Amino acid sequence: MKKIGITGGIGAGKSLICKIFEILDIPNYPADYRAKWLQSNDSELKAKIAFHFGKEAYFENGELNRNYLSKEVFGDDEKLKLLNNLVHPAVAEDFKNWCKQYSNKPYVLKEAALLFETGSYKQLDATINVHANQGLRLQRTLERDPNRTKESVLSIMKKQFSDEKRIELADFVIYNDESQSVIKQVMRLHELLVE
Known part of the structure; x- marks a missing residue:
């Protein structure tokens, strides 16, 4: 079973992409949620x-x-x-x-916002970066979480690797910038990963 990391900047759409993989019966480990759970x-x-x-x-x-x-x-x-x-x-x-x-699955996902920043990607077989430009990510984050301010979102973005750095480190990139179908990209990647 392959272990595949999936990451992306805040507002890139990691959760959406993970839901598509889950529809394909690929389990997803939400590392950020589990970290919070474990602390309690x-x-x-x-x-x-x-x-x-x-x-x-x-x-x-x-x-x-x-x-x-x-x-x-x-x-x-x-x-x-x-x-x-x-x-x-x-x-x-x-x-x-x-x-x-999940040892019977061809692969599993480990979803983490700071996959590259923490170095945890080194324990995985491959990584996927979900990409969207900063302006679009900012807009999405403010729409989904009206309690956040533009300044607080930009502060989070500064703590994360740049889009360029994530793309450079990732084995695969899914573009969630409304320029192409994310479903088609996930399907192509899924076919590659089950081989």
């Missing part, structure tokens, strides 16, 4: 986060105090690196265990 549900990870960031990192009910943790790591590269060094190995182990249930 994996007892070993929770203990490490509480040890390094204080018991305030969790509410009494065991849920992660996202606001507190965000304030702790915001603007502090060392603390952010420490948090990532705790979370990423837990996600990698979770993904490995998740893959076992």
Whole structure:
């Protein structure tokens, strides 16, 4: 079974592309969602986060105090690196265990916004970058999430690799910029990946 990473900048349409793959019966591991889940549900990870960031990192009910943790790591590269060094190995182990249930599939997807930035793509067989230009990504993000400001979305974009860098690193690119059919692109790629 091949493990294929899928990434793209905020608003590129990763989730849409993953849904098309899922219709083709290809399982998708949503790494960003699982990272959040693990921070509230994996007892070993929770203990490490509480040890390094204080018991305030969790509410009494065991849920992660996202606001507190965000304030702790915001603007502090060392603390952010420490948090990532705790979370990423837990996600990698979770993904490995998740893959076992799909050993009968030709391939699975691992969807992650920061696939290249974290280096986790190195443990995968190939990568797909979902591409759309920055203006279109900004417009989509503001439309789907009216609570975000233009400035906050641009700030997220600055923390992600550039479109050019992602395209350079990716094995495959799906263009979700309204210039061609994404369904046809996914179908062509699916045929390649099941060979």
